[in-house]
Amino acid sequence: MRSLTILIILFCGIGLCQAQTLPVLPEINFDRRSDVRYMDSLRLLGHQYLRLSDRLAHTSRNDTIRLEGLRYLAIVFKQWRNNKTDSSHYYAGKLVQVAQQLHNPLYQVRGLMLEEYFYRVQKNDYPKALQINQQASILCAGLPRASSPLWQVQMNMGDIYVLLRDYPKALQSYQSSLDLLPLNTLVSRQNQKLLMAQAVSQIGEVYERQQKFDAARGQFEESRRLTRETTSLTNIIYADERLGDFYNMRQQPGKAILYYDEALAGWKQLNSSVGQASVWARLAECHAQTGNSALAISYGERAMEVARQQDNLRIRQMASHALYRAYRTDGQTQKALEQFEEFNMFKDSLNKQKRVEETLALQNEYAIRLVREEAEKRELIQQRQLMDVRRQAEIARLRAEAEREQIEGESRMNQLRQRIETERLRADSQRSRLEQRARIESLSHTIEQESLMRLFLVCGLIMLLVFVAVYYRKNRLIARQKQEIEELNRGLEDKVAERTAELKLANDQLRAKNREIEEALLRGQTLERKRMAADLHDSLGGLLAAIKVSLSALNPTQMPEREQQIYRNLLGMTKEAFAEVRYLSHNLQPDELEKQGLSEALTRLVNKLNLSQKITFRLDKEQLPRLDKTTEFNLYSICIELCSNILRHSEATEADIIFRRFANELNMIVKDNGCGMDPADATGMGLRNIQARMDAIRGRYEVHSGTSEGTTFIFILPTSSDMAPSPTV
Secondary structure, X not given: OHHHHHHHHHHHHHHHOOOOOOOOOOOOOHHHOOOHHHHHHHHHHHHHHHHHHHOOOOOHHHHHHHHHHHHHHHHHHHHOOOOOHHHHHHHHHHHHHHHHHOOOHHHHHHHHHHHHHHHHHHOOOHHHHHHHHHHHHHHHOOOOOOOOOHHHHHHHHHHHHHHOOOHXXXXXXXXXXXXXXXXXXXXXXXXXXXXXXXXXXXXXXXXXXXXXXXXXXHHHHHHHHHHHOOOOHHHHHHHHHHHHHHHHHOOOHHHHHHHHHHHHHHHHHHOOHXXXXXXXXXXXXXXXXXXXXXXXXXXXXXXXHHHHHHOOHHXXXXXXXXXXXHHHHHOOXXXXXXXXXXXXXXXXXXXXXXXXXXXXXXXXXXXXXXHHHHHHHHHHHHHHHHHHHHHHHHHHHHHHHHHHHHHHHHHHHHHHHHHHHHHHHHHHHHHHHHHHHHHHHHHHHHHHHHHHHHHHHHHHOOHHHHHXXXXXXXXXXHHHHHHHHHHHHHHHHHHHHHHHHHHHHHHHHHHHHHHHHHHHHHHHHHHHHHHHHHHHHHHHHHHHXXXXXXXXXXXXXXXXXXXHXXXXXXXXXXXXXXXXXXXXXXXXXXHHHHHOOHHHHHHHHHHHHHHHXXXXXXXXXXXXXXXXXXXXXXXXXHHHHHHHHHHHHHOOOEEEEEEEEOOOEEEEEEEEOOOOOOHHHOOOHHHHHHHHHHHHOOOEXXXXXXXXXOEEEEEEEEOOHHHOOOOOX
């Protein structure tokens, strides 16, 4: 106690000096929970710690210090055996509130676990405890295993399943708690041992209720072994008493006495009179069974004396029953009769209390079943919504595939026509070239013959004069023929240039026609989706409105209770159907995609996914420009396809959609931290659909993945003028 006083004084001194670091709060010694002065010193230390933490600046580290102070005080009041459970509930609720404001899910779960203990153990409000466990389980899904308190949620759920007599699920929950405890680095080694011993002992309790006594004994012995590896004397005593009770109930007093003697030595060391009295009463029962009436009377009278002082009905009942058997064996009939009457009196009182507890347990069991049915109903609705999304995605995929095949057929037909026209033009050009060459050769042959004839004439006549005249004339003729040949060549080149220009114009017209086809296809898809959304909203929405009006015409007050419940269920399902129709009609053609662009459409998609899924989706759209409608529609469809694959196959907890723009290209990155995939196996229909969409917008994509490494898709689009938004028609 003196050391604790010194620690408190030092703690106050540090607070007055406004130090930036606070001392670590000491762990609670469970063996001293009945020591009022010790527990009060821990309370003072916790209050002082909390006051000093309030003076610190608001940083992430200092906020954690404040949360730890609230948690410490809640645990102190929880363990303090002085009827201060309301104080523990107060600090637990404040811890949940502050942790929620600071967005700290770890301490929010810790506060919820303290509240759950208050409702389940102190108030016996099992439905409320079940709701808190479900809320904590959802929060634990976003925490790493090294710090997640999911082990505690599983242990609490095991206790609730035991109340419902659902022993297979109880065993499954306790085993999950045992598997998760060693992974948690925030729980000390000793506390891990104690908590594992508690879970093992609870498994033994389930086996005992199932009358699997050998398995139960093994679990109790394992719990005792784990407890003895710690320094908690109280928990060691509890383990000894549990084994002793097991053998005592099996009518094996000799084995039970060995464990009771060890427990009695522990209570003596802790100087706990109530603990010693409980063991004395058990020892009196065992010795009465073995026939050692003198020792049984000695233990029973000592236990009865302490029980009367502490007004402990349970110990008085145990002691009176043991004394009755011991006095009867010893021949003291009058005392045996007195103890028998006292035993019956306590038995009636405890039986009444037990009947009240059983009635309360049945009420809690019914309420818990209602809570579980409501949770299962919500889960069924979510599964149905996911199936509808998958069905719509499959319909869109099939429609897109049919449209893609139609476009490919038209494209192949256009390419064939273009090839035929090109071959025809090439053949015409070749024929013209051959005709020109034949004419040139014919002219050349004629020139040669005329030259030979002139030579003979010049030789026959006046050699020199005629030769000169003929030579001069022939030269002029040759020059003129060369000029004609050059003119013919120039005409041929002009015709080839004209044909080339005509081919280029035809190609440009073909490209323009393809763009018109793509735009018409997109407009047709948009109109068809709008028509389907309008038909779905008008026809099915009108039918649901008529159903709701018909139901409103009924008077539920005149119906029996069961029919009123059915009436309320029908109204609820009609409301859900309205929401489902609005959701389907919106997803067929999001208004944001057409009016505000891809950025707003993806923002709405991510928000919807984060409302109903366990996977956290994030969107980084700062570098996303406004694109043409065809590109935005295809990118949006690709995102829907990949998000659906992540939800179905990735087993991930986080997913990101990121846009990055570089010098000559725009990158869209979709990644998750799930189980991954082998890129060589990426041959599914969904990926073929993605490839077709990237081909339609002249892009490409890459897949980077590995087993247990997550999956990353990188979509690369060229940043050309074609990506600019098309003008509104």
